[in-house]
Amino acid sequence: MATIKENLSNVYKKIEEACAKSGRKTDEITLLAVTKTVPVERIREIMDLGVICLGENRVQELLSKYDELPDARWHIIGHLQTNKVKSIIGKTELIHSVDSIRLAEEIGRQSVNKGIITDILLEVNVSGEESKYGMTLDFVDEMIDNCTRIEGINVRGLMTMAPLGAEETEIRRIFSSLYKKYVDISTKKYDNISMEYLSMGMSGDFHIAIEEGANIVRVGRGLFQ
Numbered sequence: 410m411a412t413i414k415e416n417l418s419n420v421y422k423k424i425e426e427a428c429a430k431s432g433r434k435t436d437e438i439t440l441l442a443v444t445k446t447v448p449v450e451r452i453r454e455i456m457d458l459g460v461i462c463l464g465e466n467r468v469q470e471l472l473s474k475y476d477e478l479p480d481a482r483w484h485i486i487g488h489l490q491t492n493k494v495k496s497i498i499g500k501t502e503l504i505h506s507v508d509s510i511r512l513a514e515e516i517g518r519q520s521v522n523k524g525i526i527t528d529i530l531l532e533v534n535v536s537g538e539e540s541k542y543g544m545t546l547d548f549v550d551e552m553i554d555n556c557t558r559i560e561g562i563n564v565r566g567l568m569t570m571a572p573l574g575a576e577e578t579e580i581r582r583i584f585s586s587l588y589k590k591y592v593d594i595s596t597k598k599y600d601n602i603s604m605e606y607l608s609m610g611m612s613g614d615f616h617i618a619i620e621e622g623a624n625i626v627r628v629g630r631g632l633f634q
């Protein structure tokens with residue numbers, strides 16, 4: 410089995426290659442280490458190697474690791490239930506998985522209560538796969554309109570997942586249509602909406618995502634397995 414250090418250098422190499430191929434700079438790309446099911450000891454190893462942005466799917470798991478890793482910057486990347494929002498407000502750098510007005514409103518309400526503003530991304534189900542969370546691409550504009558009137562949140566970009574096992578051309582099509590949407594929204598002016606982060610790509614497809622415009626990639630197995 411490869412060490413975390415070896416895995417990390419492979420991932421960095423792939424990021425560099427994808428950047429070179431698409432004329433981008435590596436320092437534009439944030440590597441998010443997805444630490445679901447990874448014990449704190451192994452997470453410390455990767456943090457010692459300089460990766461401090463961590464992604465968790467489940468609130469409970471994030472909270473169980475939170476106190477032990479005070480230097481981590483936590484990202485929620487999995488489906489978030491409204492009744493769990495209160496427990497993580499103020500503890501996240503970015504919530505990637507906001508997919509409904511109700512959820513955005515609850516994040517706003519709890520943030521206002523705490524006197525803070527929470528940064529979020531809107532999760533889009535580009536492929537329209539039924540098993541997936543996320544709003545349809547068609548709904549994004551309406552969602553943005555709704556978010557402009559919600560206090561306590563800043564929408565900082567978009568997130569998507571490609572279907573598992575899809576062909577490369579299909580994955581590319583999905584990533585590039587979200588990139589188009591991202592660029593389209595970024596030309597508009599809103600108070601609490603800005604398009605700075607495009608979170609796309611996991612272990613199997615992050616190189617494609619970078620070529621198609623992602624600036625946050627979420628890698629789990631590629632680092633810890």
Ligand SMILES: *Cc1c(COP(=O)(O)O)cnc(C)c1O
Pocket residue numbers: 443445466486487570610611612613627628629630631
């Ligand atoms: C698990 C997960 C990842 C990482 O997947 P790997 O294939 O392990 O790299 C990325 N994003 C989300 C939303 C996930 O749930």
